[in-house]
Amino acid sequence: MERVRWKRLICNNYATPKSKFIIWMVLHNRLPTVDRIRRWGINCDARCSLCRSEEESLQHLFFSCDNASAIWREICRLMRFDDSGGLYQDVISSACSQARKKKGKLFVMFFTKSVHAIWRQRNSQIFRESCKDTNVVLRDIFFKVATRCTDVERRRLLM
Template sequence: MSIEDVFPKQAGMTRKIFKAKDTVAAAGYRFDDLVSMTSFSIKKMYAALRVDFPKVQWRRMVCNNLGSPKWTFHLTLVAHRSLYTRDRLAKWGMTNDTSCPLCDAADETIEHLFFLCNFSSQLWKKLLTGQHIQRHVMGCNQELYWAIRKAKANTYIMVLVGCVYQDWQDRNLRVF
């Protein structure tokens, strides 16, 4: 017979105390520090426990985006280079055809598919003109970087995210 069988509530409380002890130790406090404290700050404990992750540059395009959640999730995949484009599938031995299904002029890579492809670059150029932006269409990395650094309007970012999503949908319609 275990202690949990005899004192189920006390055993659960004991586990919580030991877990709290580990958490307090992870924050850099000792038991003596806690006993000698006259006041305790949850904010300071949280700051001690929080891990500092480097902020990614493209977070502004994903967080607080007015576009559809599907669009922003898709942009996250693009920014992480995690889409299953034909060049990635070919590296894994899943396909032999690496040509872009939108233009058949180059290999399908993330860089090519979203802004360098003739089909997507024409679409993006029209959308830029609609946003009153007069500049040349650049590659995927440069477009994301430009959006991060220069775009102040959420409408531009929403248009960018929608365009990237729609390009992927058009690509899938042609492939499947």
């Protein structure tokens, strides 16, 4: 039987079920990003709703968009993790390998919550035409991770 490499991003992840579901959708390329919606034959603006500069795809929305990049840079700085920027598959691979390490559970929660927060930002921009400031999103991510982690991990966050 073939091993599922990304299972640690879902199993033993203390992030909220909604966040884990969004990660599962990303891993299976099932989120309705604009590039997928257009392939279904639906005519819509191809540009990213957050930066308005490139076509929206999983790669762009979660890893290349200026909005997402600002979030990832801060999360990586906080976790003392090398921010390689990289391609979607490389970032997922890095997250999977981090999940095996001692600090891994905390990183996986941050990764999961960050993807969910970026998706919510995108949807808020599309459906409400409003978007939170990146610092507000980061505080929300930090708070939600801190409320779901253990006391030991919470102390690590405050260091």
